[in-house]
Amino acid sequence: MTLSPQFLDELRARTLLSGLIGKTVKIQRAGREWKACCPFHQEKTPSFTINDEKGFYHCFGCGAHGDAIRWMTDQRGLPFIDAVKELAQAAGLDVPAPDPKAQERAERASGLHDVTQAAQDWFVAQLDGIDGAEARAYLHKRGISDATRKTFGFGFAPDSRTKLKTALKHIDKAMLVEAGLLIEPPADEKPGKEPYDRFRGRLMIPIRDQRGRVIAFGGRILGSGEPKYLNSPDTPLFDKGRTLYNLDRASAAARKSGRVIVVEGYMDVIALAQAGIEEAVAPLGTALTENQIERLWRMSDAPILCFDGDNAGQKAAVRALGRALPHLEPGRTLRFVTLPQGQDPDDLVRAGGRAAVESLLEKPESLVDRLWSHELAALPLDTPEARAGLRKRLNDQAQTIKDGDVREQYRQEFRARFDELYERSRPPRQQQQSPRGGGRGGGKWMPPPRPLSEAARRISGEGINIHLARAIFGGLLAHPAAIEYCADSLSAIPLADPNLERLRSALIDAAFSRQALxxxxLAPILADAGLDTLSKQLLSTKRLAFSSMRSNAERESAHRSIIMAIEALASVPELDAALAAVTLRLELEWDGALVEEQARLRAARREADERIASFASGDDGADS
Incomplete structure:
Protein backbone atom coordinates (compact mmCIF):
# COMPACT_ATOMS: atom_id res chain seq x y z
CA MET A 1 0.00 0.00 0.00
CA THR A 2 1.44 3.39 -1.04
CA LEU A 3 0.60 6.43 1.09
CA SER A 4 1.22 9.94 -0.14
CA PRO A 5 3.66 12.24 1.70
CA GLN A 6 0.79 14.74 2.09
CA PHE A 7 -1.31 12.21 4.00
CA LEU A 8 1.58 11.23 6.28
CA ASP A 9 2.40 14.89 7.01
CA GLU A 10 -1.25 15.52 7.91
CA LEU A 11 -1.23 12.46 10.17
CA ARG A 12 1.87 13.69 12.02
CA ALA A 13 0.42 17.19 12.35
CA ARG A 14 -2.77 15.84 13.93
CA THR A 15 -0.89 13.66 16.45
CA LEU A 16 0.25 15.27 19.70
CA LEU A 17 3.52 13.46 20.21
CA SER A 18 3.79 14.12 23.97
CA GLY A 19 0.27 12.76 24.44
CA LEU A 20 1.10 9.64 22.45
CA ILE A 21 4.36 8.93 24.30
CA GLY A 22 2.86 9.93 27.64
CA LYS A 23 0.42 7.01 27.46
CA THR A 24 3.22 4.56 28.28
CA VAL A 25 6.11 6.71 29.56
CA LYS A 26 6.16 9.11 32.52
CA ILE A 27 7.04 12.53 31.06
CA GLN A 28 7.75 15.93 32.67
CA ARG A 29 7.44 19.46 31.26
CA ALA A 30 10.83 21.08 30.54
CA GLY A 31 10.19 24.55 29.13
CA ARG A 32 8.71 24.22 25.66
CA GLU A 33 9.61 20.53 25.54
CA TRP A 34 9.02 17.40 27.59
CA LYS A 35 11.61 15.08 29.09
CA ALA A 36 11.66 11.51 30.38
CA CYS A 37 13.93 8.60 31.13
CA CYS A 38 14.56 6.97 27.77
CA PRO A 39 12.32 3.94 27.09
CA PHE A 40 14.91 2.55 24.67
CA HIS A 41 17.73 2.10 27.17
CA GLN A 42 18.20 1.99 30.93
CA GLU A 43 19.02 5.33 32.56
CA LYS A 44 18.41 7.15 35.83
CA THR A 45 18.81 10.76 34.62
CA PRO A 46 16.36 11.84 31.89
CA SER A 47 18.01 12.42 28.52
CA PHE A 48 14.94 11.70 26.35
CA THR A 49 13.20 14.84 24.99
CA ILE A 50 9.89 15.36 23.14
CA ASN A 51 9.27 18.43 20.96
CA ASP A 52 5.62 18.80 19.99
CA GLU A 53 6.27 21.80 17.73
CA LYS A 54 8.78 19.96 15.58
CA GLY A 55 7.01 16.63 16.02
CA PHE A 56 9.97 14.47 16.99
CA TYR A 57 11.59 12.83 20.01
CA HIS A 58 15.32 12.46 20.64
CA CYS A 59 17.48 10.70 23.23
CA PHE A 60 20.88 12.28 23.89
CA GLY A 61 21.98 9.06 25.59
CA CYS A 62 21.38 6.35 22.99
CA GLY A 63 20.53 8.44 19.92
CA ALA A 64 16.96 7.17 19.49
CA HIS A 65 15.13 9.62 17.23
CA GLY A 66 11.83 9.69 15.37
CA ASP A 67 8.30 10.93 14.90
CA ALA A 68 4.91 9.53 15.90
CA ILE A 69 5.00 6.77 13.28
CA ARG A 70 8.54 5.81 14.24
CA TRP A 71 7.45 5.65 17.89
CA MET A 72 4.72 3.16 17.00
CA THR A 73 7.04 0.97 14.97
CA ASP A 74 10.09 1.10 17.27
CA GLN A 75 8.53 1.29 20.72
CA ARG A 76 5.27 -0.55 20.09
CA GLY A 77 6.74 -2.92 17.52
CA LEU A 78 3.96 -2.44 14.97
CA PRO A 79 4.42 -2.85 11.22
CA PHE A 80 4.39 0.50 9.41
CA ILE A 81 0.91 0.23 7.95
CA ASP A 82 -0.57 -0.92 11.28
CA ALA A 83 1.07 2.05 13.00
CA VAL A 84 -0.42 4.41 10.43
CA LYS A 85 -3.88 2.89 10.79
CA GLU A 86 -3.85 3.17 14.58
CA LEU A 87 -2.66 6.79 14.53
CA ALA A 88 -5.16 7.66 11.80
CA GLN A 89 -8.04 6.23 13.80
CA ALA A 90 -7.03 8.27 16.85
CA ALA A 91 -6.67 11.41 14.71
CA GLY A 92 -9.98 10.94 12.94
CA LEU A 93 -8.41 10.43 9.52
CA ASP A 94 -9.40 7.88 6.91
CA VAL A 95 -6.48 5.92 5.52
CA PRO A 96 -6.63 6.05 1.71
CA ALA A 97 -8.35 2.92 0.46
CA PRO A 98 -6.16 0.38 -1.34
CA ASP A 99 -7.21 -1.34 -4.54
CA PRO A 100 -10.56 -3.22 -4.41
CA LYS A 101 -9.01 -6.70 -4.12
CA ALA A 102 -6.79 -5.64 -1.23
CA GLN A 103 -9.77 -3.98 0.42
CA GLU A 104 -11.76 -7.20 0.07
CA ARG A 105 -8.92 -9.20 1.64
CA ALA A 106 -8.69 -6.74 4.52
CA GLU A 107 -12.41 -6.96 5.18
CA ARG A 108 -12.26 -10.75 5.04
CA ALA A 109 -9.37 -10.76 7.51
CA SER A 110 -11.27 -8.42 9.82
CA GLY A 111 -14.17 -10.89 9.85
CA LEU A 112 -11.84 -13.79 10.63
CA HIS A 113 -10.38 -11.83 13.56
CA ASP A 114 -13.89 -11.67 15.02
CA VAL A 115 -14.26 -15.43 14.52
CA THR A 116 -11.00 -16.33 16.27
CA GLN A 117 -11.77 -13.95 19.14
CA ALA A 118 -15.22 -15.53 19.58
CA ALA A 119 -13.59 -18.96 19.73
CA GLN A 120 -11.02 -17.70 22.24
CA ASP A 121 -13.76 -16.34 24.51
CA TRP A 122 -15.55 -19.70 24.35
CA PHE A 123 -12.40 -21.72 25.08
CA VAL A 124 -11.69 -19.56 28.15
CA ALA A 125 -15.24 -20.06 29.40
CA GLN A 126 -14.88 -23.85 29.03
CA LEU A 127 -11.67 -23.84 31.07
CA ASP A 128 -13.50 -22.07 33.89
CA GLY A 129 -16.47 -24.48 33.66
CA ILE A 130 -17.14 -28.06 34.73
CA ASP A 131 -15.52 -29.57 31.61
CA GLY A 132 -12.26 -27.72 32.32
CA ALA A 133 -11.45 -29.42 35.64
CA GLU A 134 -8.81 -31.73 34.15
CA ALA A 135 -7.18 -28.88 32.26
CA ARG A 136 -7.10 -26.68 35.38
CA ALA A 137 -5.50 -29.56 37.30
CA TYR A 138 -2.85 -29.88 34.58
CA LEU A 139 -2.02 -26.17 34.79
CA HIS A 140 -1.77 -26.40 38.58
CA LYS A 141 0.56 -29.39 38.25
CA ARG A 142 2.75 -27.43 35.83
CA GLY A 143 2.95 -24.57 38.33
CA ILE A 144 1.05 -22.09 36.15
CA SER A 145 -0.42 -19.37 38.36
CA ASP A 146 -3.90 -17.89 37.85
CA ALA A 147 -2.32 -14.58 36.84
CA THR A 148 -0.18 -16.28 34.17
CA ARG A 149 -3.17 -18.30 33.01
CA LYS A 150 -5.13 -15.10 32.39
CA THR A 151 -2.21 -13.23 30.86
CA PHE A 152 -1.63 -15.90 28.22
CA GLY A 153 -5.34 -16.61 27.73
CA PHE A 154 -5.42 -20.36 28.40
CA GLY A 155 -8.63 -22.11 27.42
CA PHE A 156 -10.04 -25.59 26.97
CA ALA A 157 -11.62 -27.45 24.04
CA PRO A 158 -13.96 -30.24 25.25
CA ASP A 159 -13.57 -33.69 23.73
CA SER A 160 -16.42 -33.28 21.25
CA ARG A 161 -16.74 -33.00 17.49
CA THR A 162 -19.57 -30.46 17.63
CA LYS A 163 -19.48 -28.34 20.81
CA LEU A 164 -17.55 -25.41 19.34
CA LYS A 165 -19.56 -25.54 16.11
CA THR A 166 -22.78 -25.48 18.13
CA ALA A 167 -21.60 -22.67 20.40
CA LEU A 168 -20.66 -20.54 17.38
CA LYS A 169 -23.66 -21.53 15.25
CA HIS A 170 -24.35 -17.85 14.57
CA ILE A 171 -21.13 -17.76 12.52
CA ASP A 172 -21.09 -19.15 8.99
CA LYS A 173 -19.51 -22.61 8.90
CA ALA A 174 -17.35 -21.62 5.96
CA MET A 175 -15.79 -18.87 8.08
CA LEU A 176 -15.10 -21.36 10.88
CA VAL A 177 -13.41 -23.69 8.39
CA GLU A 178 -11.40 -20.82 6.88
CA ALA A 179 -10.26 -19.79 10.38
CA GLY A 180 -9.00 -23.34 11.00
CA LEU A 181 -11.51 -24.07 13.77
CA LEU A 182 -13.52 -26.71 11.88
CA ILE A 183 -12.27 -29.46 9.59
CA GLU A 184 -14.03 -29.86 6.26
CA PRO A 185 -14.24 -33.60 5.40
CA PRO A 186 -12.56 -34.50 2.08
CA ALA A 187 -14.85 -34.46 -0.94
CA ASP A 188 -14.30 -38.19 -1.62
CA GLU A 189 -15.79 -39.16 1.77
CA LYS A 190 -19.48 -39.72 2.42
CA PRO A 191 -21.43 -36.93 0.65
CA GLY A 192 -23.08 -34.42 2.94
CA LYS A 193 -20.78 -35.11 5.88
CA GLU A 194 -20.67 -32.04 8.14
CA PRO A 195 -17.53 -30.13 9.23
CA TYR A 196 -16.39 -30.98 12.76
CA ASP A 197 -14.32 -29.36 15.54
CA ARG A 198 -10.57 -29.44 14.93
CA PHE A 199 -9.54 -29.12 18.58
CA ARG A 200 -10.95 -31.77 20.94
CA GLY A 201 -9.89 -32.61 24.48
CA ARG A 202 -7.04 -30.11 24.47
CA LEU A 203 -5.69 -27.30 26.60
CA MET A 204 -5.95 -24.28 24.30
CA ILE A 205 -3.28 -21.59 23.92
CA PRO A 206 -4.14 -18.59 21.73
CA ILE A 207 -1.57 -17.43 19.19
CA ARG A 208 -1.60 -13.66 18.68
CA ASP A 209 -0.20 -11.33 16.04
CA GLN A 210 2.05 -8.39 16.79
CA ARG A 211 -0.97 -6.24 17.62
CA GLY A 212 -2.23 -8.77 20.17
CA ARG A 213 -5.12 -10.11 18.08
CA VAL A 214 -5.89 -13.84 18.24
CA ILE A 215 -5.07 -15.37 14.85
CA ALA A 216 -4.69 -19.09 15.62
CA PHE A 217 -4.47 -21.67 18.40
CA GLY A 218 -2.20 -24.34 19.75
CA GLY A 219 -3.79 -27.23 21.58
CA ARG A 220 -2.02 -29.59 24.00
CA ILE A 221 -3.59 -32.97 24.49
CA LEU A 222 -4.29 -33.80 28.14
CA GLY A 223 -4.44 -37.58 27.90
CA SER A 224 -2.62 -40.00 25.65
CA GLY A 225 -2.61 -39.50 21.90
CA GLU A 226 -0.78 -37.83 19.04
CA PRO A 227 0.19 -35.23 18.19
CA LYS A 228 0.92 -33.87 21.66
CA TYR A 229 0.61 -30.31 20.31
CA LEU A 230 -1.75 -29.44 17.47
CA ASN A 231 -1.57 -26.04 15.79
CA SER A 232 -4.11 -24.31 13.62
CA PRO A 233 -3.44 -24.82 9.89
CA ASP A 234 -2.26 -21.90 7.78
CA THR A 235 -5.12 -19.46 7.20
CA PRO A 236 -5.49 -15.93 5.77
CA LEU A 237 -4.60 -14.73 9.29
CA PHE A 238 -1.95 -17.27 10.24
CA ASP A 239 1.26 -18.33 8.51
CA LYS A 240 3.18 -20.49 10.93
CA GLY A 241 6.42 -19.94 9.04
CA ARG A 242 6.18 -16.18 9.60
CA THR A 243 4.66 -16.09 13.09
CA LEU A 244 6.42 -16.30 16.46
CA TYR A 245 4.52 -17.21 19.59
CA ASN A 246 4.35 -14.37 22.17
CA LEU A 247 5.66 -11.80 19.67
CA ASP A 248 3.15 -9.19 20.88
CA ARG A 249 4.28 -9.29 24.51
CA ALA A 250 7.96 -10.01 23.86
CA SER A 251 8.47 -7.04 21.53
CA ALA A 252 7.96 -4.45 24.26
CA ALA A 253 9.96 -6.49 26.79
CA ALA A 254 12.83 -6.90 24.32
CA ARG A 255 13.12 -3.14 23.82
CA LYS A 256 13.57 -2.71 27.56
CA SER A 257 15.97 -5.60 28.11
CA GLY A 258 17.89 -5.21 24.86
CA ARG A 259 17.63 -8.91 24.03
CA VAL A 260 15.22 -11.49 22.63
CA ILE A 261 15.32 -15.19 23.51
CA VAL A 262 14.10 -18.00 21.27
CA VAL A 263 12.95 -21.23 22.93
CA GLU A 264 11.34 -24.33 21.49
CA GLY A 265 7.70 -24.22 22.61
CA TYR A 266 4.74 -22.49 24.22
CA MET A 267 5.30 -23.78 27.74
CA ASP A 268 8.96 -22.73 27.68
CA VAL A 269 7.91 -19.16 26.83
CA ILE A 270 5.27 -19.17 29.55
CA ALA A 271 7.60 -20.61 32.20
CA LEU A 272 10.21 -17.92 31.48
CA ALA A 273 7.59 -15.16 31.55
CA GLN A 274 6.30 -16.36 34.92
CA ALA A 275 9.89 -16.24 36.20
CA GLY A 276 10.20 -12.63 35.02
CA ILE A 277 11.89 -13.15 31.63
CA GLU A 278 9.24 -11.81 29.28
CA GLU A 279 11.25 -11.31 26.09
CA ALA A 280 11.01 -14.96 24.94
CA VAL A 281 9.35 -16.22 21.76
CA ALA A 282 9.00 -19.63 20.10
CA PRO A 283 8.46 -20.98 16.58
CA LEU A 284 5.22 -22.87 16.04
CA GLY A 285 5.92 -26.54 15.55
CA THR A 286 8.53 -26.05 12.82
CA ALA A 287 12.22 -25.31 12.61
CA LEU A 288 13.05 -21.60 12.73
CA THR A 289 12.46 -20.10 9.26
CA GLU A 290 14.24 -17.28 7.46
CA ASN A 291 11.16 -15.09 7.83
CA GLN A 292 11.09 -15.69 11.57
CA ILE A 293 14.80 -14.89 11.85
CA GLU A 294 14.20 -11.60 10.01
CA ARG A 295 11.46 -10.77 12.53
CA LEU A 296 13.86 -11.52 15.37
CA TRP A 297 16.45 -9.18 13.90
CA ARG A 298 13.91 -6.37 13.98
CA MET A 299 13.80 -6.85 17.74
CA SER A 300 17.49 -7.40 18.42
CA ASP A 301 20.73 -7.49 16.42
CA ALA A 302 21.79 -10.67 18.23
CA PRO A 303 18.87 -12.90 19.26
CA ILE A 304 19.72 -15.72 21.68
CA LEU A 305 18.63 -19.23 20.66
CA CYS A 306 18.02 -21.24 23.82
CA PHE A 307 17.18 -24.77 22.68
CA ASP A 308 17.09 -28.02 24.60
CA GLY A 309 20.36 -29.85 25.15
CA ASP A 310 19.14 -33.09 23.56
CA ASN A 311 20.03 -34.19 20.04
CA ALA A 312 16.84 -32.79 18.50
CA GLY A 313 17.33 -29.41 20.17
CA GLN A 314 20.90 -29.07 18.98
CA LYS A 315 20.02 -30.09 15.44
CA ALA A 316 17.32 -27.43 15.46
CA ALA A 317 19.94 -24.85 16.51
CA VAL A 318 22.27 -25.89 13.68
CA ARG A 319 19.44 -25.70 11.15
CA ALA A 320 18.61 -22.18 12.32
CA LEU A 321 22.29 -21.26 12.01
CA GLY A 322 22.33 -22.51 8.43
CA ARG A 323 19.28 -20.45 7.53
CA ALA A 324 20.65 -17.30 9.15
CA LEU A 325 24.17 -17.54 7.71
CA PRO A 326 23.42 -16.15 4.21
CA HIS A 327 21.72 -13.10 5.72
CA LEU A 328 24.35 -12.02 8.23
CA GLU A 329 25.33 -8.37 8.05
CA PRO A 330 27.77 -6.19 9.99
CA GLY A 331 26.51 -6.19 13.58
CA ARG A 332 23.68 -8.66 12.87
CA THR A 333 24.12 -12.23 14.10
CA LEU A 334 22.73 -15.01 16.32
CA ARG A 335 23.90 -16.26 19.70
CA PHE A 336 23.36 -19.67 21.29
CA VAL A 337 22.74 -21.10 24.72
CA THR A 338 22.72 -24.86 25.30
CA LEU A 339 20.60 -26.10 28.18
CA PRO A 340 21.81 -28.98 30.39
CA GLN A 341 21.13 -32.40 28.91
CA GLY A 342 17.56 -33.53 29.51
CA GLN A 343 16.32 -30.11 30.65
CA ASP A 344 14.14 -27.49 28.98
CA PRO A 345 13.62 -23.90 30.21
CA ASP A 346 10.62 -25.01 32.28
CA ASP A 347 12.77 -27.60 34.09
CA LEU A 348 15.53 -25.05 34.64
CA VAL A 349 13.13 -22.49 36.13
CA ARG A 350 11.60 -25.09 38.45
CA ALA A 351 15.03 -26.19 39.66
CA GLY A 352 16.81 -22.87 40.07
CA GLY A 353 14.40 -20.05 39.31
CA ARG A 354 15.27 -17.06 37.16
CA ALA A 355 18.86 -17.00 38.40
CA ALA A 356 19.55 -20.41 36.85
CA VAL A 357 18.38 -19.19 33.45
CA GLU A 358 20.18 -15.85 33.68
CA SER A 359 23.46 -17.56 34.51
CA LEU A 360 23.31 -19.29 31.11
CA LEU A 361 22.06 -16.25 29.21
CA GLU A 362 24.96 -14.14 30.51
CA LYS A 363 27.47 -16.14 28.45
CA PRO A 364 25.93 -17.06 25.09
CA GLU A 365 28.02 -18.74 22.42
CA SER A 366 28.69 -16.74 19.27
CA LEU A 367 27.53 -17.94 15.86
CA VAL A 368 31.07 -18.43 14.60
CA ASP A 369 31.95 -20.50 17.69
CA ARG A 370 28.87 -22.68 17.28
CA LEU A 371 29.55 -23.21 13.58
CA TRP A 372 33.21 -24.03 14.21
CA SER A 373 32.44 -26.53 16.99
CA HIS A 374 29.70 -28.17 14.90
CA GLU A 375 31.94 -28.75 11.89
CA LEU A 376 34.84 -29.81 14.11
CA ALA A 377 32.72 -32.54 15.69
CA ALA A 378 30.96 -33.61 12.49
CA LEU A 379 33.53 -36.21 11.36
CA PRO A 380 36.81 -37.74 12.59
CA LEU A 381 39.84 -35.62 11.69
CA ASP A 382 42.61 -38.22 11.88
CA THR A 383 43.76 -38.08 8.25
CA PRO A 384 44.94 -35.31 5.94
CA GLU A 385 41.93 -35.94 3.70
CA ALA A 386 39.55 -35.52 6.64
CA ARG A 387 41.20 -32.29 7.69
CA ALA A 388 41.00 -31.03 4.12
CA GLY A 389 37.32 -31.89 4.26
CA LEU A 390 36.92 -29.77 7.37
CA ARG A 391 38.56 -26.81 5.69
CA LYS A 392 36.35 -27.22 2.63
CA ARG A 393 33.18 -27.40 4.74
CA LEU A 394 34.14 -24.25 6.60
CA ASN A 395 34.91 -22.40 3.36
CA ASP A 396 31.63 -23.58 1.86
CA GLN A 397 29.74 -22.29 4.91
CA ALA A 398 31.46 -18.91 4.69
CA GLN A 399 30.74 -18.73 0.96
CA THR A 400 26.98 -18.74 1.63
CA ILE A 401 27.19 -15.34 3.38
CA LYS A 402 25.95 -12.68 0.96
CA ASP A 403 27.59 -9.66 2.61
CA GLY A 404 31.14 -9.43 1.29
CA ASP A 405 32.73 -7.94 4.41
CA VAL A 406 31.18 -10.48 6.77
CA ARG A 407 32.01 -13.33 4.37
CA GLU A 408 35.68 -12.34 4.30
CA GLN A 409 35.80 -12.01 8.10
CA TYR A 410 34.47 -15.54 8.45
CA ARG A 411 37.01 -16.86 5.95
CA GLN A 412 39.85 -15.22 7.83
CA GLU A 413 38.54 -16.46 11.18
CA PHE A 414 38.21 -20.06 9.96
CA ARG A 415 41.65 -19.92 8.32
CA ALA A 416 43.26 -18.67 11.53
CA ARG A 417 41.54 -21.29 13.68
CA PHE A 418 42.43 -24.08 11.27
CA ASP A 419 46.08 -23.05 11.09
CA GLU A 420 46.27 -22.78 14.88
CA LEU A 421 44.71 -26.21 15.34
CA TYR A 422 46.74 -28.00 12.66
CA GLU A 423 49.91 -25.93 12.54
CA ARG A 424 52.55 -27.91 10.72
CA SER A 425 55.62 -27.32 8.59
CA ARG A 426 55.14 -27.94 4.89
CA PRO A 427 58.01 -29.39 2.82
CA PRO A 428 59.21 -27.12 0.01
CA ARG A 429 57.33 -27.69 -3.21
CA GLN A 430 59.36 -29.62 -5.80
CA GLN A 431 60.06 -27.82 -9.04
CA GLN A 432 58.51 -29.51 -12.05
CA GLN A 433 58.94 -28.76 -15.72
CA SER A 434 55.61 -27.75 -17.15
CA PRO A 435 54.54 -29.82 -20.15
CA ARG A 436 53.30 -26.58 -21.70
CA GLY A 437 56.84 -25.98 -23.02
CA GLY A 438 56.96 -29.25 -24.90
CA GLY A 439 58.28 -31.52 -22.11
CA ARG A 440 57.17 -35.14 -21.60
CA GLY A 441 57.45 -36.13 -25.20
CA GLY A 442 57.52 -32.64 -26.64
CA GLY A 443 53.86 -32.66 -27.62
CA LYS A 444 51.62 -29.71 -26.98
CA TRP A 445 49.66 -30.12 -23.76
CA MET A 446 45.89 -29.89 -24.12
CA PRO A 447 43.50 -29.34 -21.21
CA PRO A 448 41.27 -32.26 -20.22
CA PRO A 449 37.69 -32.10 -21.51
CA ARG A 450 35.01 -30.35 -19.51
CA PRO A 451 33.44 -32.86 -17.10
CA LEU A 452 29.89 -31.48 -17.16
CA SER A 453 27.67 -33.39 -19.55
CA GLU A 454 24.26 -32.14 -20.61
CA ALA A 455 22.69 -34.77 -18.35
CA ALA A 456 24.72 -33.51 -15.41
CA ARG A 457 23.68 -29.94 -16.11
CA ARG A 458 20.04 -30.97 -16.14
CA ILE A 459 20.35 -32.71 -12.78
CA SER A 460 22.13 -29.75 -11.20
CA GLY A 461 20.03 -26.99 -12.73
CA GLU A 462 16.58 -28.40 -13.36
CA GLY A 463 16.23 -30.97 -10.62
CA ILE A 464 16.42 -34.75 -10.60
CA ASN A 465 14.19 -36.98 -12.72
CA ILE A 466 10.60 -36.58 -11.51
CA HIS A 467 9.95 -40.34 -11.30
CA LEU A 468 13.08 -40.85 -9.24
CA ALA A 469 12.16 -37.89 -7.01
CA ARG A 470 8.69 -39.31 -6.40
CA ALA A 471 10.25 -42.68 -5.56
CA ILE A 472 12.54 -41.02 -3.04
CA PHE A 473 9.69 -39.23 -1.30
CA GLY A 474 7.47 -42.30 -1.45
CA GLY A 475 10.17 -44.18 0.41
CA LEU A 476 10.49 -41.41 3.00
CA LEU A 477 6.73 -41.38 3.58
CA ALA A 478 6.80 -45.14 4.13
CA HIS A 479 9.85 -44.91 6.41
CA PRO A 480 9.92 -41.36 7.91
CA ALA A 481 12.32 -42.36 10.69
CA ALA A 482 15.08 -42.24 8.05
CA ILE A 483 14.63 -38.50 7.48
CA GLU A 484 16.62 -37.45 10.56
CA TYR A 485 19.69 -39.32 9.29
CA CYS A 486 19.75 -37.77 5.83
CA ALA A 487 18.16 -34.33 6.35
CA ASP A 488 21.23 -32.38 5.23
CA SER A 489 21.60 -34.43 2.04
CA LEU A 490 17.84 -34.30 1.41
CA SER A 491 17.99 -30.48 1.62
CA ALA A 492 20.72 -30.41 -1.04
CA ILE A 493 18.83 -32.39 -3.70
CA PRO A 494 17.75 -30.09 -6.57
CA LEU A 495 13.98 -30.40 -7.15
CA ALA A 496 11.98 -28.95 -10.02
CA ASP A 497 8.54 -29.75 -8.59
CA PRO A 498 7.30 -27.06 -6.14
CA ASN A 499 4.92 -29.58 -4.52
CA LEU A 500 7.83 -31.87 -3.70
CA GLU A 501 9.70 -28.81 -2.37
CA ARG A 502 6.80 -28.19 0.05
CA LEU A 503 6.72 -31.85 1.03
CA ARG A 504 10.48 -31.86 1.66
CA SER A 505 10.23 -28.86 4.01
CA ALA A 506 7.30 -30.41 5.87
CA LEU A 507 9.09 -33.76 6.30
CA ILE A 508 12.31 -32.20 7.59
CA ASP A 509 10.43 -29.90 9.97
CA ALA A 510 8.39 -32.84 11.27
CA ALA A 511 11.48 -35.00 11.78
CA PHE A 512 13.23 -32.33 13.84
CA SER A 513 10.19 -31.30 15.87
CA ARG A 514 9.52 -34.74 17.40
CA GLN A 515 11.60 -37.49 19.02
CA ALA A 516 10.26 -40.29 16.82
CA LEU A 517 8.31 -40.25 13.59
CA LEU A 522 3.16 -38.12 10.18
CA ALA A 523 -0.28 -38.33 8.56
CA PRO A 524 -2.04 -35.56 10.59
CA ILE A 525 0.98 -33.27 10.20
CA LEU A 526 0.87 -33.58 6.42
CA ALA A 527 -2.90 -33.19 6.44
CA ASP A 528 -2.57 -29.89 8.32
CA ALA A 529 -0.04 -28.74 5.73
CA GLY A 530 -2.40 -29.62 2.87
CA LEU A 531 -0.10 -32.40 1.63
CA ASP A 532 -2.21 -35.46 2.42
CA THR A 533 -3.39 -35.96 -1.19
CA LEU A 534 0.16 -35.79 -2.57
CA SER A 535 1.47 -38.17 0.11
CA LYS A 536 -1.29 -40.73 -0.64
CA GLN A 537 -0.44 -40.56 -4.34
CA LEU A 538 3.26 -41.14 -3.67
CA LEU A 539 2.59 -44.08 -1.35
CA SER A 540 0.13 -45.74 -3.72
CA THR A 541 2.22 -45.49 -6.92
CA LYS A 542 2.85 -49.11 -7.88
CA ARG A 543 5.15 -48.67 -10.89
CA LEU A 544 8.13 -47.35 -8.94
CA ALA A 545 11.05 -49.75 -8.91
CA PHE A 546 12.66 -48.25 -5.81
CA SER A 547 13.10 -51.12 -3.34
CA SER A 548 11.94 -49.23 -0.24
CA MET A 549 8.52 -48.97 -1.89
CA ARG A 550 8.13 -52.73 -1.95
CA SER A 551 5.60 -54.01 0.54
CA ASN A 552 8.03 -56.66 1.81
CA ALA A 553 10.94 -54.27 2.35
CA GLU A 554 12.58 -54.77 5.74
CA ARG A 555 12.77 -51.63 7.86
CA GLU A 556 16.56 -51.48 8.29
CA SER A 557 17.24 -52.42 4.66
CA ALA A 558 14.77 -49.82 3.44
CA HIS A 559 16.32 -47.15 5.67
CA ARG A 560 19.80 -47.95 4.39
CA SER A 561 18.57 -48.01 0.80
CA ILE A 562 16.83 -44.64 0.91
CA ILE A 563 19.63 -42.89 2.83
CA MET A 564 22.23 -44.09 0.30
CA ALA A 565 20.02 -42.97 -2.57
CA ILE A 566 19.58 -39.48 -1.15
CA GLU A 567 23.27 -39.09 -0.38
CA ALA A 568 24.16 -40.12 -3.93
CA LEU A 569 21.71 -37.66 -5.45
CA ALA A 570 22.88 -34.84 -3.18
CA SER A 571 26.51 -35.41 -4.15
CA VAL A 572 25.95 -34.83 -7.88
CA PRO A 573 25.81 -30.98 -7.94
CA GLU A 574 28.77 -30.73 -5.58
CA LEU A 575 30.86 -33.17 -7.62
CA ASP A 576 29.98 -31.36 -10.84
CA ALA A 577 31.00 -28.02 -9.36
CA ALA A 578 34.29 -29.45 -8.06
CA LEU A 579 35.07 -31.03 -11.42
CA ALA A 580 34.40 -27.77 -13.22
CA ALA A 581 36.71 -25.89 -10.84
CA VAL A 582 39.56 -28.39 -11.19
CA THR A 583 39.27 -28.48 -14.97
CA LEU A 584 39.34 -24.69 -15.16
CA ARG A 585 42.51 -24.57 -13.07
CA LEU A 586 44.13 -27.21 -15.30
CA GLU A 587 43.38 -25.08 -18.34
CA LEU A 588 45.41 -22.29 -16.76
CA GLU A 589 48.31 -24.36 -15.43
CA TRP A 590 49.16 -28.05 -15.48
CA ASP A 591 49.59 -29.62 -12.06
CA GLY A 592 50.00 -33.33 -11.36
CA ALA A 593 48.06 -33.13 -8.10
CA LEU A 594 45.15 -31.50 -9.91
CA VAL A 595 45.15 -34.25 -12.52
CA GLU A 596 44.90 -36.83 -9.74
CA GLU A 597 42.11 -34.86 -8.08
CA GLN A 598 40.23 -34.65 -11.38
CA ALA A 599 40.50 -38.41 -11.82
CA ARG A 600 39.26 -38.99 -8.29
CA LEU A 601 36.28 -36.69 -8.81
CA ARG A 602 35.40 -38.34 -12.11
CA ALA A 603 35.46 -41.74 -10.44
CA ALA A 604 33.26 -40.46 -7.64
CA ARG A 605 30.84 -38.98 -10.19
CA ARG A 606 30.65 -42.30 -12.08
CA GLU A 607 30.05 -44.13 -8.80
CA ALA A 608 27.21 -41.74 -7.92
CA ASP A 609 25.69 -42.22 -11.39
CA GLU A 610 25.87 -46.00 -11.01
CA ARG A 611 24.32 -45.83 -7.57
CA ILE A 612 21.48 -43.64 -8.82
CA ALA A 613 20.91 -45.94 -11.79
CA SER A 614 20.74 -48.98 -9.52
CA PHE A 615 18.14 -47.29 -7.33
CA ALA A 616 16.10 -46.30 -10.35
CA SER A 617 16.08 -49.92 -11.55
CA GLY A 618 15.28 -51.29 -8.11
CA ASP A 619 18.60 -53.17 -7.90
CA ASP A 620 19.93 -51.17 -4.95
CA GLY A 621 20.97 -53.98 -2.70
CA ALA A 622 18.40 -53.19 -0.05
CA ASP A 623 17.28 -56.79 0.17
CA SER A 624 20.73 -58.33 0.20
Missing part, protein backbone atom coordinates in the same frame (compact mmCIF):
# COMPACT_ATOMS: atom_id res chain seq x y z
CA UNK A 518 6.28 -42.98 11.94
CA UNK A 519 3.66 -43.00 9.16
CA UNK A 520 0.77 -42.81 11.65
CA UNK A 521 2.06 -39.73 13.47
Missing amino acids: DPAS
